[in-house]
Amino acid sequence: xxxxxLIISADxxxxxxxxxxxxxxxxxxxxxxxxxxGARDALMDQMRRERFGTAENVFAGSEEFQxxxxxxDEHGESLHEIGLRGGWDAKQRDEELSADGVTxxxxxxxxxxxxxxxxxxxxxxxxxxxxxxxxxxxxxxRAYNRWAAELCAESPQRRAGLIVxxxxxxxxxxxxxxxxxxxxxxWGGVIIPAQWGEYPSYTNYRYDAIxxxxxxxxxxxxxxxxxxxxxxxxxxxxxxGLYATETVWWTARPxxxxxxxxxxxxxxxxxxAVTESGSYWAPDMLxxxxxxxxxxxxxxxxxxxxxxxxxxxxxEYFDRNCGLGSSNTRRRELARRYEIGIGNxxxxxxxxxxxxxWPYTKKILREAFWDIPVxxxxxxxxxxxxxxxxxxxxxxxxxxxxxxxxPEELGQTDTAAxxxxxxxxxxxxHWLTGKEAVPVAP
Amino acid sequence: xxxxxLIISADxxxxxxxxxxxxxxxxxxxxxxxxxxGARDALMDQMRRERFGTAENVFAGSEEFQxxxxxxDEHGESLHEIGLRGGWDAKQRDEELSADGVTxxxxxxxxxxxxxxxxxxxxxxxxxxxxxxxxxxxxxxRAYNRWAAELCAESPQRRAGLIVxxxxxxxxxxxxxxxxxxxxxxWGGVIIPAQWGEYPSYTNYRYDAIxxxxxxxxxxxxxxxxxxxxxxxxxxxxxxGLYATETVWWTARPxxxxxxxxxxxxxxxxxxAVTESGSYWAPDMLxxxxxxxxxxxxxxxxxxxxxxxxxxxxxEYFDRNCGLGSSNTRRRELARRYEIGIGNxxxxxxxxxxxxxWPYTKKILREAFWDIPVxxxxxxxxxxxxxxxxxxxxxxxxxxxxxxxxPEELGQTDTAAxxxxxxxxxxxxHWLTGKEAVPVAP
Numbered sequence: 001x002x003x004x005x006l007i008i009s010a011d012x013x014x015x016x017x018x019x020x021x022x023x024x025x026x027x028x029x030x031x032x033x034x035x036x037x038g039a040r041d042a043l044m045d046q047m048r049r050e051r052f053g054t055a056e057n058v059f060a061g062s063e064e065f066q067x068x069x070x071x072x073d074e075h076g077e078s079l080h081e082i083g084l085r086g087g088w089d090a091k092q093r094d095e096e097l098s099a100d101g102v103t104x105x106x107x108x109x110x111x112x113x114x115x116x117x118x119x120x121x122x123x124x125x126x127x128x129x130x131x132x133x134x135x136x137x138x139x140x141x142r143a144y145n146r147w148a149a150e151l152c153a154e155s156p157q158r159r160a161g162l163i164v165x166x167x168x169x170x171x172x173x174x175x176x177x178x179x180x181x182x183x184x185x186x187w188g189g190v191i192i193p194a195q196w197g198e199y200p201s202y203t204n205y206r207y208d209a210i211x212x213x214x215x216x217x218x219x220x221x222x223x224x225x226x227x228x229x230x231x232x233x234x235x236x237x238x239x240x241g242l243y244a245t246e247t248v249w250w251t252a253r254p255x256x257x258x259x260x261x262x263x264x265x266x267x268x269x270x271x272x273a274v275t276e277s278g279s280y281w282a283p284d285m286l287x288x289x290x291x292x293x294x295x296x297x298x299x300x301x302x303x304x305x306x307x308x309x310x311x312x313x314x315x316e317y318f319d320r321n322c323g324l325g326s327s328n329t330r331r332r333e334l335a336r337r338y339e340i341g342i343g344n345x346x347x348x349x350x351x352x353x354x355x356x357x358w359p360y361t362k363k364i365l366r367e368a369f370w371d372i373p374v375x376x377x378x379x380x381x382x383x384x385x386x387x388x389x390x391x392x393x394x395x396x397x398x399x400x401x402x403x404x405x406x407p408e409e410l411g412q413t414d415t416a417a418x419x420x421x422x423x424x425x426x427x428x429x430h431w432l433t434g435k436e437a438v439p440v441a442p
Numbered sequence: 443x444x445x446x447x448l449i450i451s452a453d454x455x456x457x458x459x460x461x462x463x464x465x466x467x468x469x470x471x472x473x474x475x476x477x478x479x480g481a482r483d484a485l486m487d488q489m490r491r492e493r494f495g496t497a498e499n500v501f502a503g504s505e506e507f508q509x510x511x512x513x514x515d516e517h518g519e520s521l522h523e524i525g526l527r528g529g530w531d532a533k534q535r536d537e538e539l540s541a542d543g544v545t546x547x548x549x550x551x552x553x554x555x556x557x558x559x560x561x562x563x564x565x566x567x568x569x570x571x572x573x574x575x576x577x578x579x580x581x582x583x584r585a586y587n588r589w590a591a592e593l594c595a596e597s598p599q600r601r602a603g604l605i606v607x608x609x610x611x612x613x614x615x616x617x618x619x620x621x622x623x624x625x626x627x628x629w630g631g632v633i634i635p636a637q638w639g640e641y642p643s644y645t646n647y648r649y650d651a652i653x654x655x656x657x658x659x660x661x662x663x664x665x666x667x668x669x670x671x672x673x674x675x676x677x678x679x680x681x682x683g684l685y686a687t688e689t690v691w692w693t694a695r696p697x698x699x700x701x702x703x704x705x706x707x708x709x710x711x712x713x714x715a716v717t718e719s720g721s722y723w724a725p726d727m728l729x730x731x732x733x734x735x736x737x738x739x740x741x742x743x744x745x746x747x748x749x750x751x752x753x754x755x756x757x758e759y760f761d762r763n764c765g766l767g768s769s770n771t772r773r774r775e776l777a778r779r780y781e782i783g784i785g786n787x788x789x790x791x792x793x794x795x796x797x798x799x800w801p802y803t804k805k806i807l808r809e810a811f812w813d814i815p816v817x818x819x820x821x822x823x824x825x826x827x828x829x830x831x832x833x834x835x836x837x838x839x840x841x842x843x844x845x846x847x848x849p850e851e852l853g854q855t856d857t858a859a860x861x862x863x864x865x866x867x868x869x870x871x872h873w874l875t876g877k878e879a880v881p882v883a884p
Contacts, residue, residue, distance in 0.1 A: 238750020
């Protein structure tokens with residue numbers, strides 16, 4: 001067994017500098033794109049006013065953060081400029097990932113999470129706009145997908161590129177685009193809107209054509225953090241906190257819609273990932289969902305229709321069909337990993353977003369994983385994603401053997417420390433094992 | 443100190459048999475009520491078809507449950523009929539609560555959670571219908587409030603009666619009704635709709651008149667479990683599970699709307715309770731909310747507007763302004779009580795609903811609390827609610843001394859077992875204490 005971790009980031013972002021999208025758009029959309037691009041600053045001001053009650057960029061952080069992210073050092077050299085170029089430059093990207101210890105990556109659009117100016121055209125980003133014009137958002141998705149296929153063609157074994165697919169309005173169009181983009185080399189999966197707006201929700205059978213296609217092409221469907229119920233918030237001060245509190249729920253929500261409406265029963269090979277929404281919420285979701293079927297004290301008045309179309313427990317579908325692109329996995333989440341499922345957590349560095357771990361990945365991993373057993377660390381940091389997405393581990397191993405951190409570099413030197421988890425591991429999902437998930441007396 | 447626990451149920455239900463509401467309605471609404479009452483079965487069938495895809499009562503449980511709840515014993519005697527009469531008969535109610543070991547109670551409408559036929563008129567129940575006709579729902583609320591004031595006038599020190607107040611459409615009308623009903627003796631608080639439908643959300647300053655009144659009258663505002671986003675679910679099999687998975691979130695949601703929009707800053711004395719939605723979700727909500735203000739790695743790109751109108755941390759408002767009517771508090775929740783806050787959990791038996799603990803309260807308490815320290819048990823089972831609602835503890839103590847269970851009766855005999863919680867207690871809210879919330883090695 002290798003001494004170095006094979007790390008796969010299940011949450012990375014890439015995209016060209018905005019004007020570059022023009023050449024990837026079908027010609028009939030280029031004039032419209034020029035207009036959008038010219039008005040982008042004004043549109044973003046308007047959007048922020050409507051959502052957050054201010055035209056200021058609420059995602060620009062403090063002055064200290066801006067200095068760190070965009071500033072220059074004492075020699076006048078830009079601190080991050082070269083690294084951020086990895087958002088679109090394949091060679092630079094490989095260098096940045098390698099320096100971060102990351103061998104493989106799952107690629108979402110949107111490399112710029114601070115200024116927000118580099119989104120894919122017409123709302124076709126990692127949080128697809130459900131209110132966008134159906135024709136335009138599909139055109140924008142096509143442009144992004146074409147660009148992404150080119151990026152991923154460089155170092156293809158390192159990059160699982162995702163297909164942006166606005167599936168709400170034009171299901172036939174989405175099926176055609178998924179098929180086309182997959183044929184061009186985007187093998188990582190499909191990004192769907194997390195919110196359906198005025199369209200039928202994902203319990204509706206109209207989306208079965210999408211699920212069937214994704215199952216047959218082995219393309220996991222994804223939602224990615226960002227969506228929220230902005231119309232509810234009202235543009236008063238403080239709604240930024242409200243937004244950030246709720247976006248995780250809105251992003252994860254389609255997972256239990258698919259689960260309860262039997263999509264994973266009808267399409268047992270379909271996989272779904274919820275990305276950059278943490279994994280801390282999964283244990284409660286699974287506990288509550290399983291408890292409904294198992295009829296605990298709080299659920300015994302429910303009739304048998306609660307089982308709906310399911311033949312297994314919700315947690316069993318979760319283990320078989322779902323993965324969590326858990327990004328910067330927190331200590332708090334690692335403490336719950338036996339309930340989440342060791343096999344369901346897929347770490348990510350969120351390159352090149354500042355809320356991720358790049359370029360401090362090794363330091364942050366050390367703080368979180370120093371007492372996590374090596375076999376579990378290996379799965380969470382890479383092997384789970386390798387299996388979920390179908391990375392070629394044999395092809396990646398030589399890279400990992402050069403750039404991956406060792407357990408020692410993550411501070412995993414005191415193997416006796418691993419024993420602290422024994423009780424929690426034995427308890428597992430306590431509602432199924434009947435064991436206690438609380439610490440035992442010393 | 444007394445040897446018996448003073449137990450207050452922060453979640454109970456009462457209401458008259460439906461036809462009885464007629465006399466409590468203002469005369470001009472009685473004809474309309476007769477029509478509604480006559481059509482109630484058909485309306486419920488229709489509602490269930492639209493929501494759950496079946497006209498069957500999905501809340502009727504299994505045959506085994508129906509036998510237990512409505513069946514007769516070998517002598518032909520009804521098992522629960524007399525007890526269920528406590529839903530509206532004050533004397534029977536006191537007997538049932540006393541037999542359950544419960545001294546005080548917080549009274550919501552809706553005593554019948556199985557057939558669902560005993561709701562307050564015109565959608566004015568514990569989950570107020572945001573789509574109801576504003577005039578009618580206020581009339582229905584008035585009828586319930588009048589009836590409840592009469593019930594609570596019997597054993598007034600044992601009963602904190604809540605006021606139903608549909609505050610969405612007619613704020614002046616709601617202010618008048620809250621004032622009137624409070625004057626009639628409903629001193630427990632106010633039930634507001636958990637969902638605002640087409641009205642502005644609770645971040646909107648238009649509701650300040652309500653918050654101001656409730657602060658000045660010391661009436662905590664409440665949401666109660668039940669609401670959900672039915673229109674999203676689509677009436678396909680399995681949506682009962684989807685509904686039951688989501689209703690907790692929809693019920694709790696107004697709490698963080700009030701919190702983030704500064705309502706607890708503007709009205710520091712206002713209290714809010716979320717009832718029958720557990721308490722397991724609170725730690726993650728607090729952790730995430732505090733982290734946004736404290737700017738953890740995932741939040742450093744947020745600008746200072748995330749603080750909005752707040753001068754304290756979200757968890758500090760939570761401790762000062764919020765309580766959780768946690769009903770049948772689970773082991774899983776007790777294990778998180780130092781993060782929820784020992785002072786924020788208010789147990790309830792949900793009398794007379796079958797998802798609660800009545801008439802098995804002592805047995806269920808024993809299973810959950812056998813190793814919980816006595817002082818913490820006392821707070822969670824009653825003293826927190828006494829403080830939150832303003833029960834007269836001196837007046838209730840003699841009743842508790844007769845009917846309350848002893849620590850021994852809850853199995854709290856092995857006081858050495860309490861030590862198992864020391865590490866978790868010391869960690870508290872680990873994001874504030876900097877301590878670890880995972881078990882330490884033996």
